[in-house]
Amino acid sequence: MKTQITKDLYYIGSADRRIALFENVYPVPDGVTYNSYLLAGDEPVIFDTADGAFTGEFLRNAEEALAGKAPAYLIVSHMEPDHSASIKALSEKYPGMKIVVNARSKIFLEGFFPDLKAEFVVVKDGDAITVSGHTLRFVFAPMVHWPEVMFTYDENEGTLFSADAFGTFGSQGGVCGDAAQFEALVSEARRYYTNIVGKYGAQVLQALKKVTFEINRVCPLHGPVLLKAAFAKAAEYYVKWASYTPEKASAVIAYASVYGNTKRAAEYLQKALAERGISEVPIFDVSKTHFSYIIAECFKNSHIVLASITYNAGIFTNMETLVSEIVRHDIGGRKFSFVENGSWAAQSGKLMREEVSKLKNTSFVGETVSFRSAPKAETYAALDALADAIAEDVKNNG
Numbered sequence: 001m002k003t004q005i006t007k008d009l010y011y012i013g014s015a016d017r018r019i020a021l022f023e024n025v026y027p028v029p030d031g032v033t034y035n036s037y038l039l040a041g042d043e044p045v046i047f048d049t050a051d052g053a054f055t056g057e058f059l060r061n062a063e064e065a066l067a068g069k070a071p072a073y074l075i076v077s078h079m080e081p082d083h084s085a086s087i088k089a090l091s092e093k094y095p096g097m098k099i100v101v102n103a104r105s106k107i108f109l110e111g112f113f114p115d116l117k118a119e120f121v122v123v124k125d126g127d128a129i130t131v132s133g134h135t136l137r138f139v140f141a142p143m144v145h146w147p148e149v150m151f152t153y154d155e156n157e158g159t160l161f162s163a164d165a166f167g168t169f170g171s172q173g174g175v176c177g178d179a180a181q182f183e184a185l186v187s188e189a190r191r192y193y194t195n196i197v198g199k200y201g202a203q204v205l206q207a208l209k210k211v212t213f214e215i216n217r218v219c220p221l222h223g224p225v226l227l228k229a230a231f232a233k234a235a236e237y238y239v240k241w242a243s244y245t246p247e248k249a250s251a252v253i254a255y256a257s258v259y260g261n262t263k264r265a266a267e268y269l270q271k272a273l274a275e276r277g278i279s280e281v282p283i284f285d286v287s288k289t290h291f292s293y294i295i296a297e298c299f300k301n302s303h304i305v306l307a308s309i310t311y312n313a314g315i316f317t318n319m320e321t322l323v324s325e326i327v328r329h330d331i332g333g334r335k336f337s338f339v340e341n342g343s344w345a346a347q348s349g350k351l352m353r354e355e356v357s358k359l360k361n362t363s364f365v366g367e368t369v370s371f372r373s374a375p376k377a378e379t380y381a382a383l384d385a386l387a388d389a390i391a392e393d394v395k396n397n398g
């Protein structure tokens with residue numbers, strides 16, 4: 001189904017409510033959309049295509065919105081298959097359609113579709129084409145989050161086609177009109193950004209710097225179109241996320257526990273923090289909650305507490321995954337504290353600390369709380385001392 005956005009701009013994407021894991025990693029309990037847009041006119045332009053599972057639906061949507069015409073151009077923002085998998089089918093259906101790429105995306109396109117025959121328009125950063133009275137300018141945004149990413153800006157309408165930037169998980173689509181509506185989406189927008197793009201904060205800031213023009217609406221490749229006020233709110237969040245600035249001076253606790261003793265210690269710490277005025281500290285069992293939710297909380301909060309059992313002389317497996325994801329996402333500027341447990345040779349705290357030391361501007365708060373098997377009076381005393389240190393640091397740095 002097509003949806004009209006402006007007089008001549010249509011949404012022709014698809015909602016995927018069947019998929020369990022986006023990129024075969026990230027749970028999407030509310031699904032995800034693969035957005036594509038059509039700018040109607042004498043020379044219709046399509047912006048990106050759809051995932052391979054939706055080629056049929058995408059072609060139908062495009063045909064409906066084209067109303068008997070053929071597209072003159074397809075603009076390719078980047079070649080990740082959730083948006084590019086239907087290029088060949090679209091090109092075969094409309095052989096006269098020119099494909100607008102940059103030099104890098106052309107190479108990637110040839111990698112995915114070695115036998116695709118089409119006329120290419122290869123553009124450089126800052127180039128523009130004029131179609132149906134619209135000037136479409138190309139703004140390269142490398143590594144947001146693939147190397148060849150480019151935004152397209154419609155100068156007449158103030159529409160930014162932002163590729164995967166400003167996208168969100170969820171199959172609702174539609175239009176997000178104001179700041180309050182964006183706030184309602186922000187937890188999934190945060191989880192999407194931090195996990196998919198989060199590693200490339202410097203590149204996102206570079207790209208945001210290039211977006212100096214008037215924006216009336218942003219058309220991302222996942223989730224709703226953001227109107228001016230919603231985009232302003234989203235941009236505020238993006239600047240924080242991309243610069244690794246915590247949204248809140250507060251803490252998040254993640255624990256790994258098989259038999260419940262480390263859980264008990266983590267919960268005690270959460271209560272001790274609340275007693276010291278640090279309330280609303282989310283607590284996660286790393287075996288239950290997918291790391292993507294915890295990564296999002298690590299971007300949100302200034303202080304991160306990791307509590308793990310020692311497991312085969314290492315860190316418990318799901319905690320090991322979380323720690324390596326924290327490091328892979330380059331979440332700099334956070335304060336870490338640790339709790340370790342082991343029945344014979346506790347060393348998970350030391351190992352977790354070594355891992356997160358690889359991050360930039362990392363610091364540590366309090367002493368690692370180390371205990372054997374089950375928490376005892378001295379463990380609770382050490383957890384109280386850790387809570388004192390975290391609470392003081394949160395208040396000082398808040």
Ligand SMILES: Cc1cc2nc3c(=O)[nH]c(=O)nc-3n(C[C@H](O)[C@H](O)[C@H](O)COP(=O)(O)O)c2cc1C
Binds near residue numbers: 257258260261345
């Ligand atoms: C498969 C397995 C491997 C373990 N490996 C170690 C180890 O290498 N060193 C150690 O001190 N404890 C080890 N432990 C013991 C746990 O770390 C310890 O019993 C801990 O108290 C469990 O805490 P929990 O109640 O939070 O699960 C292991 C436990 C399991 C189940």
Ligand SMILES: [Fe+2]
Binds near residue numbers: 078080145146164
């Ligand atoms: Fe992408």
Ligand SMILES: [Fe+2]
Binds near residue numbers: 164
């Ligand atoms: Fe995408």
